[in-house]
Every structure is written in C-alpha cells, then in structure tokens.
Amino acid sequence: MPNADQPSRRGRGRRPADQVRAEILTAAGNLLLVEGMAGFTIEKVAAQARASRMTIYKWWPSKGALALDGYFTVVAPTLAFPDTGDIVTDLTSQLVAFVHLLRDTPAGRVISQLIAQAQTDPELAIAYRQRYSGPRRALGVEALNRAVARGQLRADIDPESVVDQLWGACYHRLLVPDQPLTEDFARTLVDNVIRGLR
Amino acid sequence: MPNADQPSRRGRGRRPADQVRAEILTAAGNLLLVEGMAGFTIEKVAAQARASRMTIYKWWPSKGALALDGYFTVVAPTLAFPDTGDIVTDLTSQLVAFVHLLRDTPAGRVISQLIAQAQTDPELAIAYRQRYSGPRRALGVEALNRAVARGQLRADIDPESVVDQLWGACYHRLLVPDQPLTEDFARTLVDNVIRGLR
Incomplete structure (x- = not known):
C-alpha cells in the first residue's frame, strides 16, 4: 500500500x-x-x-x-445526549435513538461482534472498554447526575447501576434476542427505573 | 469410541x-x-x-x-427461584446467587463464551435461546407474575422488560466489565426497579 x-x-x-x-x-x-x-x-x-x-x-x-x-466518532451524533432539562424526555429520546441504531443500522451487528470477539481477545476487550463503552457509560452517568443536581432524581441513586438497567438492558436484547428491541421497550425501561429513582 | x-x-x-x-x-x-x-x-x-x-x-x-x-441442569439448583412470599427478598437472593455464579465459578466464562459464539453461529444462537435463555427468562417472568397476583407489584407492569433490567443488567457487566459484578450491584438493581413497580 x-x-x-x-x-x-x-x-x-x-x-x-x-x-x-x-x-x-x-x-x-x-x-x-x-x-x-x-x-x-x-x-x-x-x-x-x-x-x-x-x-x-x-x-x-x-x-x-x-x-x-472510529465507531465512537460516527455514532456520537446519533447517540448525543439531549439536555432539555427533563430527564425522562432526555433519557427516552436517547434510548429510542440507541434502539434504532442497534436494530435498524449495521451498528447492531458490528457492536455485537465486537463484544463477542472481546470475550476471547483481551487486547480488544481493553480497547473496547477504554475507547467505547467506558466513555459512553460516562456520558450516561453525567446525564443522570445533572438530573440529580436539578432535584429530578434522588441524591442517593447509583447512576452506574442505572446505566446497566437502561443501555445494558438493550445490549442484552441485542445479544440474546429472546424478546425484540422496540421503541416501546426503550420507553418501558425508562419508566420502570425512573419511577423508583424520583 | x-x-x-x-x-x-x-x-x-x-x-x-x-x-x-x-x-x-x-x-x-x-x-x-x-x-x-x-x-x-x-x-x-x-x-x-x-x-x-x-x-x-x-x-x-x-x-x-x-x-x-446440560448447563441448565447443573446451574438450576443454584439459580432456583425461592418463593418466600416477598418479591424483594426472593429477587434479591436469586440475583445475588446469579452474581456469585457468574463471578466466582467457571459458569461466567462459559456463558460469556457461549453468548459470544452465538453471535456468529446461528444454530448455537437458536439452541441458546430455546434451551437456556428462553426457559430461564420464563422463570423470572413467572416469579414477577406471582408478585403481581399477590398485589406486591402493579398489575400493569411488563415483566419481560424487568427481566432485562435485572438479569440482563448482570449479563451486561459480565460481557462488558466496565464496572464490577457485586452483591451490592444485585441489591441495587432490585431496589431501583422494584420501587417503581409497586
């Protein structure tokens, strides 16, 4: 070359x-x-x-x-965190966009194969966490912390666990598709968990 | 042979x-x-x-x-769903046992590699869903439906999404270990979601 x-x-x-x-x-x-x-x-x-x-x-x-x-760069605009001031609106629109990305674009197949390959490739596993999942997780935690600062969520919530219950739940349906990834699913995830965090 | x-x-x-x-x-x-x-x-x-x-x-x-x-058979006793009559107690003890299984036994590595292989092996993917994840999901849904029948959870909850927010969240930390799988994590998952489902 x-x-x-x-x-x-x-x-x-x-x-x-x-x-x-x-x-x-x-x-x-x-x-x-x-x-x-x-x-x-x-x-x-x-x-x-x-x-x-x-x-x-x-x-x-x-x-x-x-x-x-590269993947982080090209999906970042689609997965931007809106900040309208209302956490339910913001999480819902972000999670709906995430579901569409996983379900309706090649990103779903790419990300599932990267996660799969990372299970037996330690170097890729580290790159995945340092360059993709870690920074994306941090954006979710920031959005939740902004809502805490505004008094929309309780001060004692554990934002890291909420990330697993929103985006992690979607990854679960991507990787083990017993049930479909839908907009309704995204909305239900937010509703289930936010009711308990107020 | x-x-x-x-x-x-x-x-x-x-x-x-x-x-x-x-x-x-x-x-x-x-x-x-x-x-x-x-x-x-x-x-x-x-x-x-x-x-x-x-x-x-x-x-x-x-x-x-x-x-x-075979895997379902050998993990079934560890992952049995207790039925004490209290959904928080039952989900917490089941989910804590699940975290220990994933973290402290060879089951974690086995299951992560099966999920990984299923991403590129359609026959294994079908076997995984029909013989393992589908039946395990059904047990979780049953436990949640029992709690609805007892009036411990709202009648309009979507039990399938709760499965993704409890066990799916643990699979997420297993497969993408940005954050650790701990007993506290299991307890927090139950607390986060059950508060909103009552």
Whole structure:
C-alpha cells in the first residue's frame, strides 16, 4: 500500500493534524460499519483517509483501538445526549435513538461482534472498554447526575447501576434476542427505573 | 469410541431412560463447566455418562443443544427461584446467587463464551435461546407474575422488560466489565426497579 497522503496532498499543502485525525476517524468508523471487524484493516482506513499507515500507528496502538475510536466518532451524533432539562424526555429520546441504531443500522451487528470477539481477545476487550463503552457509560452517568443536581432524581441513586438497567438492558436484547428491541421497550425501561429513582 | 453403555451395564440390567437422560445432562453440564465449549464433545459426554453416542443423538440434535441443556441442569439448583412470599427478598437472593455464579465459578466464562459464539453461529444462537435463555427468562417472568397476583407489584407492569433490567443488567457487566459484578450491584438493581413497580 503506497503512502497515499504525500503525493496527492503535498502540492496543496498538508492538512492540519486535527483534520487528518478527524478524517481517519470518520473513515475508520464508516469502514467498520460497512465491513465489520472481519474486513477492517489499517491499510483500507489509510487509503480512504489519504493518510499514511505510519500516521495512523502514531496515534492508535492497534487496529481495534482505531476501529473503536472510529465507531465512537460516527455514532456520537446519533447517540448525543439531549439536555432539555427533563430527564425522562432526555433519557427516552436517547434510548429510542440507541434502539434504532442497534436494530435498524449495521451498528447492531458490528457492536455485537465486537463484544463477542472481546470475550476471547483481551487486547480488544481493553480497547473496547477504554475507547467505547467506558466513555459512553460516562456520558450516561453525567446525564443522570445533572438530573440529580436539578432535584429530578434522588441524591442517593447509583447512576452506574442505572446505566446497566437502561443501555445494558438493550445490549442484552441485542445479544440474546429472546424478546425484540422496540421503541416501546426503550420507553418501558425508562419508566420502570425512573419511577423508583424520583 | 466404544459403546460404553452396553458392556458394563448389561449384566446388572439397563438403567431406566430417565436415569440415563439425567446422567447425560449432568455429565454434559459438568464437562462444559470444566472445559468450556472448546473442549466439549459428544464423545466425552457419552464416556462420562456411560451412554452411547446414538442414545445422545436420539435426544439432542446437536452438540450445542446438549451443552445448553446440560448447563441448565447443573446451574438450576443454584439459580432456583425461592418463593418466600416477598418479591424483594426472593429477587434479591436469586440475583445475588446469579452474581456469585457468574463471578466466582467457571459458569461466567462459559456463558460469556457461549453468548459470544452465538453471535456468529446461528444454530448455537437458536439452541441458546430455546434451551437456556428462553426457559430461564420464563422463570423470572413467572416469579414477577406471582408478585403481581399477590398485589406486591402493579398489575400493569411488563415483566419481560424487568427481566432485562435485572438479569440482563448482570449479563451486561459480565460481557462488558466496565464496572464490577457485586452483591451490592444485585441489591441495587432490585431496589431501583422494584420501587417503581409497586
């Protein structure tokens, strides 16, 4: 694989590092959604982002790390946490968007296969937690803590366990589909748990 | 592999079919816990249960089906649903036992690898749902419905979603261990959701 970055860009000046990084992440996320982990290679990301493999390895220690940062980047707009001031509205719209992402886009298959592969691949497991699930969990905890600060939820709730009862419950239906992932399910999850946390 | 059943047993008479079936299931469950799916074979189960492979194939269509029925059999006593009459007590003791099983015995690794393998093995996925997760889910739903019948929970609850918010939340921490599986976690899950369902 040639260093695609240099020939085509040198004449017009180098892209700023931030832009290169952003284009690599977008290319990585999109490639993962199209091909899954099975078809994901550093070479393909490099070619699509017009960057060198050396540049990629400078920023990401492994293929899995790049894939997960890319995935986080491309799903982040869909999974943004709204902040309307009402926790039930915000959790419901976020969780409904999450259900649609898992059910109606290639993201569901990609994420279930990443979790599966992480069970027997310790390096991927660490990358998954550090680069995807950990940061996503933190966003959920922040949203719940904002609601506590506003007095919408009790001060003594354990936000971490609520993350498992909302998003974790959806991952459970994704991975073990005894029951369907639906909008109603998302709404019921929020209703069940928020009633008890007020 | 010789037909181990016939030579050693014929003199003392055949075992009743129910007993053979029970011994096969126990052998299968124990073998799975010791060796995981990687080392699980029909031959080894046949040898340990002193049964023929033909007998096993008469009752189970595949290795995965046998493994999952065996697993259900050996974990059933640990995961029994107590029925003291109080739903919080019953769910808490069941869920604490489940957390210990996942965290402190080989069952956690076995179940996470079965769920992982099921993501890319459709036959195993069907066996897992039909022979393990579906029947276990039904036991949880029954326990919740008993509590509704006793007036301990609202009549309009959706028991299926509660299963995902209790056991599903534990599977989530098993598969994506950002946060630890603890007794406190199990108690908090029950507390969070039951407050809202009364």
